[in-house]
Amino acid sequence: MRRYLRRISLVAELRLFGVRVALVASGGGHxxxxxxxEPFWSSAEYFFVTEDxxxxxxLAAKHPVYFIPHVALGQARLGKPVAMLMxxxxxxxxxxxxxWGKRPDVVITTGAGSSYFPVLFARMxxxxxxxIDSFARFAGPSAFARIAAPLAHIRVAQSADAGRNWPxxxxxxxxxxxxxxxxxxxxxxxxxxxxxxxFERLVSLVDQAKRxxxxxxKVILQSGQPLKCEIDPSIEVHPTLTFEEVNSILARAEVVICHGGTGSIITALQQGCRVIVVPRSFARGEHYDDHQWEIAEAFAHRGLLSVVGNDDDIAGAIAHARASDPVxxxxxxxxLIGELKSLVAEWKLGRIGDKAKVSDGVLPRI
Structure with missing residues (x-):
């Protein structure tokens, strides 16, 4: 079996050059x-479809990227159904x-809402x-994963519990x-x-903590938009920062205060920062649902970060972070990269038909 897997992997390395791969995801952590x-798609003819x-x-400065509008079902839940429909x-x-113009052979998607139409049309x-369901989903599949699952030949969960709850x-x-x-x-x-x-509440909490x-x-704040309120003048504010700029700051930062997105959390943990998470709340109109609470609590349970709860106790979270060993x-x-290479090779060789599905979490072998 190992010899067979090595042969398939080698075939994948050789054959990916003839495969056009669409990489489809919304912004941020997705x-x-x-x-x-990248070790999978870099040897193929690839392009990204994502939000601006x-x-x-x-990313578009280095790779072929096509932009699509931001779409999420939660926009209607937050009272913006017309904006969502448009x-x-x-x-x-x-x-x-x-x-229609690119005609990909394979689509790799990590969701979410804005990814649905590209995936649908590529399948057609x-x-x-x-x-690949978001790493943010620890207990079960996301709404996007449930909706888009009928379009997928292969479905990937990134935790054991999520896999058990996603047949x-x-x-x-x-x-x-x-x-x-x-x-x-x-x-x-x-x-x-x-x-x-x-995320005005996070900005306010950081200002409160600084004052x-x-x-x-020294505090550097990436605010996402020009600020509408006055904050401590010593805080250095940037509405946006590039990925390279963020990584440069994280390499030097002792403390990171971020929203509950997996991308922000993981990049901070990669640099060994003391991480404090302020999860966005649906009840406060800060996000489309409360999945950031699930993310924050799962990471906190592993002893990786501190969480600011519904009481907005930023002081307690900072004290907890400073008393904890950074990870x-x-x-x-x-x-996963190895299996994707093997899978695409088998698809290209015609050994797995269009109707092939995974029923037990094991790659079907012919």
Whole structure:
């Protein structure tokens, strides 16, 4: 079996050059997970389909990228159904033009809402679909995964519990603690609201912490948009930062205060920062649902970060973070990359038909 797997892997390396791969994801952590799969897609003819954010604009400077509008079902839940429908209509036609023109052989998607139409049209045009559910979903599949699952040939969950609650999925848990010393740190705190939505409460909490002396460090804030309120003048504010700029700051930052997106959390943990998470709340109109609470609590349960609860106790969270040992951790998707290479090789060789599905989490072998 190992000899067979090595042969398939070698065939995959050789054959991916003739495969056109579409990498489809919304902004933020979803597209960052696609970047982690670069050893897979870099040997193919590839292109990205994603939302227009600071991260993806930087991505477009180095890779072929096609932008589509931001669409999410939660927009209607937050009282913006017309905006959602208009964005969906624009995405429908834009996605069709992209997929009709590019005709990918394989689509790798990590969701979410804006990814649906590109995946749908690619499937209609004969592409094979690999749906990788967000690492943010620890207990079960996301709404996007449930909706898009009928379009997928292969479904991938990234935790054991999520896999058990998503029948027919592979399970690859990429999370790894790193046994290494963290980078030398400066007296620096970095706060970020992420790339997609504004987050005024996080900005207010950071301002409060700075004014009260809880953050004696220099503070850099990525605000997501020009600020509408006055904050402590010593805070260095940037509406947007490139991915490279963020990584440079994280390498030096002792403390990171961020929203509950996996991309922000993982990049901070990779640099050994003391991480404090302020999860967005649906009840407060800060996000489309409460999945950031699930993310924050799952990471906190592993002893990786501190969480600001509904009481907005930023002082308690900062004190907890300073008293805890910082942890270095990352995502290592090597096993998934190897299976994707084998799978695409078998598809290209015609050994797995269009109707092949995974029923037990094991790659079907012919």
């Amino acid at each position: 597209v960052r997970q696609l970047l982690d799969l 954010t600071a991260l993806t604009r930087a 964005a969906a209509l624009r995405s429908f036609f834009r996605s069709w033009r992209i997929m 045009l004969g592409a094979k679909i690999v749906l 027919g999925s592979w399970v690859f848990d990429p999370f790894r603690r790193l046994d290494k010393s963290r980078p030398a740190k400066e007296s620096l705190a970095f706060a970020t609201v992420g790339a997609t939505l504004p 009260s002396g809880l953050l004696p460090e 270095c951790a990352t995502l290592v998707p090597d096993d």
